[in-house]
Amino acid sequence: MRVRLLFFAVLRDITGKSEAEVSLADGTSAGDVWQSLRRNHAALASYEKPPMIAINESYATPDTALREGDELVFIPPVAGG
Amino acid sequence: MNFLTDDPIDSTAVARRVLRNSDGACVIFEGIVRDHHEGKAVESIFYDAYRPMAEKEIARIVEGVKKELPDVAVAVVHRLGPLRVGDASIVIACSSPHRGESFAACRAMIDRIKQTVPIWKKERGPGGEEWVGWQK
Numbered sequence: 408m409r410v411r412l413l414f415f416a417v418l419r420d421i422t423g424k425s426e427a428e429v430s431l432a433d434g435t436s437a438g439d440v441w442q443s444l445r446r447n448h449a450a451l452a453s454y455e456k457p458p459m460i461a462i463n464e465s466y467a468t469p470d471t472a473l474r475e476g477d478e479l480v481f482i483p484p485v486a487g488g
Numbered sequence: 489m490n491f492l493t494d495d496p497i498d499s500t501a502v503a504r505r506v507l508r509n510s511d512g513a514c515v516i517f518e519g520i521v522r523d524h525h526e527g528k529a530v531e532s533i534f535y536d537a538y539r540p541m542a543e544k545e546i547a548r549i550v551e552g553v554k555k556e557l558p559d560v561a562v563a564v565v566h567r568l569g570p571l572r573v574g575d576a577s578i579v580i581a582c583s584s585p586h587r588g589e590s591f592a593a594c595r596a597m598i599d600r601i602k603q604t605v606p607i608w609k610k611e612r613g614p615g616g617e618e619w620v621g622w623q624k
Contacts, residue, residue, distance in 0.1 A: 410502070413538065415536055415538050415606070415608060416535070416536045416608035416610070416619050416622075417608070417619040417622045418535075419572060429495070450624075459600070461541055461606065463540070464538075464540055464541040464544055465541075465544075466604070480538055480541070480606070482606050483608065483619065483622055484608075484620075484621030485602070485603070485604065485605060485606055485607055485608060485619050485622065486600050486602075486607065486608050486609045486619075486620040487535075487537075487542070487566060487578070487601050487602055487605045487606075487607030487608075487609075488519045488566075488577065488578050488598055488603040488607075
């Protein structure tokens with residue numbers, strides 16, 4: 408399945424991009440994608456637990472299984488206001 | 489839904505949106521860019537957001553506060569992009585027939601917005617820049 412990843416704030420700086428489309432095996436969870444990001448970016452190595460996660464613009468848990476066409480966003484600590 | 493803007497916020501205009509003839513109180517909260525954070529000097533801030541979700545999240549918070557305090561009218565605008573010291577990053581206006589509900593609503597709005605709305609800020613100062621809340 409294809410999933411669209413968007414990167415904001417510190418995660419855009421670390422990954423060097425604002426979005427990516429990835430091909431994933433069925434059953435892949437949002438948390439699995441975080442672990443794969445950690446493997447690819449040394450700056451994330453100490454973040455074993457993902458930050459907050461949004462799937463299709465709603466908060467979700469790391470164990471949520473992704474589906475074809477989902478938009479997945481890892482939400483680093485928010486600082487609005 | 490249009491809670492986000494890239495332009496300076498006119499707090500009087502935000503307040504005008506909530507005032508009704510039956511209101512006897514209007515509380516306006518302005519969040520302002522200050523010149524320091526955790527002992528470090530701050531010269532400017534850049535606000536970033538996951539815009540569609542931030543709009544939805546703010547709408548959800550407004551609905552929640554209105555449900556808890558049904559006499560209150562609420563308006564909120566959050567600014568994004570580059571801001572300087574002294575600029576308002578957010579303006580919340582709450583009005584109600586009596587003051588207690590407006591104070592409570594304004595307080596609840598800013599506290600909740602800070603917790604869950606996907607908005608981030610990068611502080612810039614003489615020592616460099618960093619995303620607030622991210623532990624390196």
